Amino acid sequence: MSLNFTHLIGRLHDQKELKRIVVVCPNDVHTHRVILRSLKEGIASFILVVEEAFPDVVEPIRMEYPDLVKVCKSESVVEAARMSVALVRNKEADVLMKGTLNTDVLLRAVLDKEKGLLPRGRVLSHVAVAQIPSYKKLLLFSDAAVVPRPHLKHFEAMLKYDLAVCRNLGIDEPRVALVHCTEKINGEFPHTLGYVILKERALNGCYGALHIDGPMDVKTACDAHSGEVKGLDSPVVGNADLLIFPNIESSNAFYKTISLFGNACMAGMLTGTMAPVVLPSRADSDDSKYYSLVLACTMSEMRILSYIL
Amino acid sequence: MSLNFTHLIGRLHDQKELKRIVVVCPNDVHTHRVILRSLKEGIASFILVVEEAFPDVVEPIRMEYPDLVKVCKSESVVEAARMSVALVRNKEADVLMKGTLNTDVLLRAVLDKEKGLLPRGRVLSHVAVAQIPSYKKLLLFSDAAVVPRPHLKHFEAMLKYDLAVCRNLGIDEPRVALVHCTEKINGEFPHTLGYVILKERALNGCYGALHIDGPMDVKTACDAHSGEVKGLDSPVVGNADLLIFPNIESSNAFYKTISLFGNACMAGMLTGTMAPVVLPSRADSDDSKYYSLVLACTMSEMRILSYIL
Numbered sequence: 001m002s003l004n005f006t007h008l009i010g011r012l013h014d015q016k017e018l019k020r021i022v023v024v025c026p027n028d029v030h031t032h033r034v035i036l037r038s039l040k041e042g043i044a045s046f047i048l049v050v051e052e053a054f055p056d057v058v059e060p061i062r063m064e065y066p067d068l069v070k071v072c073k074s075e076s077v078v079e080a081a082r083m084s085v086a087l088v089r090n091k092e093a094d095v096l097m098k099g100t101l102n103t104d105v106l107l108r109a110v111l112d113k114e115k116g117l118l119p120r121g122r123v124l125s126h127v128a129v130a131q132i133p134s135y136k137k138l139l140l141f142s143d144a145a146v147v148p149r150p151h152l153k154h155f156e157a158m159l160k161y162d163l164a165v166c167r168n169l170g171i172d173e174p175r176v177a178l179v180h181c182t183e184k185i186n187g188e189f190p191h192t193l194g195y196v197i198l199k200e201r202a203l204n205g206c207y208g209a210l211h212i213d214g215p216m217d218v219k220t221a222c223d224a225h226s227g228e229v230k231g232l233d234s235p236v237v238g239n240a241d242l243l244i245f246p247n248i249e250s251s252n253a254f255y256k257t258i259s260l261f262g263n264a265c266m267a268g269m270l271t272g273t274m275a276p277v278v279l280p281s282r283a284d285s286d287d288s289k290y291y292s293l294v295l296a297c298t299m300s301e302m303r304i305l306s307y308i309l
Numbered sequence: 310m311s312l313n314f315t316h317l318i319g320r321l322h323d324q325k326e327l328k329r330i331v332v333v334c335p336n337d338v339h340t341h342r343v344i345l346r347s348l349k350e351g352i353a354s355f356i357l358v359v360e361e362a363f364p365d366v367v368e369p370i371r372m373e374y375p376d377l378v379k380v381c382k383s384e385s386v387v388e389a390a391r392m393s394v395a396l397v398r399n400k401e402a403d404v405l406m407k408g409t410l411n412t413d414v415l416l417r418a419v420l421d422k423e424k425g426l427l428p429r430g431r432v433l434s435h436v437a438v439a440q441i442p443s444y445k446k447l448l449l450f451s452d453a454a455v456v457p458r459p460h461l462k463h464f465e466a467m468l469k470y471d472l473a474v475c476r477n478l479g480i481d482e483p484r485v486a487l488v489h490c491t492e493k494i495n496g497e498f499p500h501t502l503g504y505v506i507l508k509e510r511a512l513n514g515c516y517g518a519l520h521i522d523g524p525m526d527v528k529t530a531c532d533a534h535s536g537e538v539k540g541l542d543s544p545v546v547g548n549a550d551l552l553i554f555p556n557i558e559s560s561n562a563f564y565k566t567i568s569l570f571g572n573a574c575m576a577g578m579l580t581g582t583m584a585p586v587v588l589p590s591r592a593d594s595d596d597s598k599y600y601s602l603v604l605a606c607t608m609s610e611m612r613i614l615s616y617i618l
Contacts, residue, residue, distance in 0.1 A: 132570055144490070148497050181453070181561035188457050219565035219592060226569075226592040250558035252490035256528035257563055260535075261441055262570030283528060283535040 123157035161271035177221035178214025432466035470580035486530035487523025
């Protein structure tokens with residue numbers, strides 16, 4: 001049977017050591033639920049960084065799982081963000097998760113040039129993983145959240161990061177569709193020219209073992225019949241593991257549409273950072289937040305090395 | 310019960326006179342099926358423009374429905390396209406449908422400055438109508454197919470055309486979501502600045518009775534819960550009739566995703582032209598091609614006047 005989130009959770013049970021997740025400002029009930037579910041299902045341990053003004057909010061969780069939960073206190077939200085990032089830098093935590101604070105505040109700490117999590121010169125991006133009932137396997141895609149106007153260097157970074165995530169998940173020869181609304185390579189759509197360069201570099205072995213094709217639309221990438229009708233045939237057509245979208249608007253529309261109208265379960269995390277960073281959005285379901293932690297914890301240390309390069 | 314394609318078909322049965330559809334080069338079995346279904350369900354009459362080289366392909370259809378089907382012969386595909394456009398210009402046909410020919414050939418005839426169907430200076434665009442099982446009503450959106458890099462004048466044209474289509478369908482006060490990946494109005498995303506201008510003009514009464522809001526993402530536009538979580542409240546949030554997308558890539562991704570993963574039935578046609586033009590894509594289902602004809606035939610003459618303005 002093809003890979004799904006349940007399999008990933010199963011693998012986490014087989015870890016020798018639990019991954020350590022640091023949560024910045026876990027003040028809301030949704031974050032509490034995700035932490036409790038992770039503890040109950042035994043997939044991770046936690047460091048909860050709370051503001052001194054709210055010392056009691058996580059106490060029931062710590063009391064229920066005293067061996068798996070540490071609580072750190074900070075003077076302010078900004079301080080909590082900095083402390084959490086430092087814990088990851090110092091290898092006292094493996095994964096960073098946003099709780100109840102403004103995304104900008106956390107990102108400022110993550111992107112700090114001296115003390116942050118993004119090595120100098122590296123592109124910050126985002127990967128989403130969808131489990132769609134009507135698709136045969138997990139489907140990864142980028143970038144629905146971070147890079148506003150991607151160019152070739154961003155596409156190449158996304159591709160490298162996401163390939164590493166695929167390989168972490170056990171997809172050794174990922175099938176990558178470079179998405180556009182047309183199959184034609186066309187100066188009218190400049191990204192399609194960048195796609196040609198990515199395909200050439202892939203042929204030259206720059207990205208390891210993979211199948212890559214495009215431009216093609218979402219339906220051609222994920223539905224064999226649509227490819228047949230158009231006379232297209234490649235290992236990618238109808239069988240994509242990974243979709244690279246031409247811009248944030250199209251990727252975001254895909255994200256929202258499969259979760260709303262395709263009943264998809266979603267996971268997501270930042271890429272390019274030294275360690276996985278999970279930034280749930282307010283409109284994400286509790287399941288989606290939990291699966292994002294599962295995804296982040298699945299990134300093994302050895303594999304993270306390749307995933308950040 | 311909310312409007313769906315079945316209701317639209319029902320309305321066509323109540324027409325005093327059937328709409329006349331001219332089909333350019335109906336040489337393939339899918340086009341034949343759509344024509345036969347339309348004839349059987351009594352929604353339209355047909356003029357079939359065939360090449361002389363293929364005189365027999367539509368003869369069985371003409372023999373089955375001699376009163377409802379006329380056949381015209383042309384010397385070439387290009388001539389067939391020109392003849393069909395001329396029939397619409399001369400008011401001998403109400404709707405133009407593409408059969409088995411290259412889209413570019415038909416578009417050249419449609420866009421001809423002297424003898425085509427697009428009045429001088431008018432923007433050509435496209436509207437799609439989706440019937441999604443998990444959404445409570447028909448959902449219109451633009452532009453998944455025509456305008457490669459829309460700017461304010463294109464957005465305003467799409468909005469005007471699509472509002473006219475909504476009103477044709479009986480949606481008198483359409484709820485319009487201006488879609489983006491963010492709710493913030495932001496110079497980083499220049500289209501969001503254009504959205505502000507459209508909302509101002511709407512407030513000033515430029516577009517008639519409507520509710521318009523945005524930027525907002527697809528989920529916020531179509532799911533009340535997502536809006537609540539984000540603290541957004543407007544007549545549009547969770548209740549959109551019409552989505553205006555920021556670019557063709559995002560709109561196309563939405564189109565392909567709801568049809569593949571959302572089990573949506575789709576219809577579509579060009580807008581801005583003197584009369585509806587239906588250009589089915591090879592990967593569209595027979596249902597989708599049929600519903601496109603239903604949509605096109607629903608545009609009443611009086612309403613077409615407003616829809617082209």
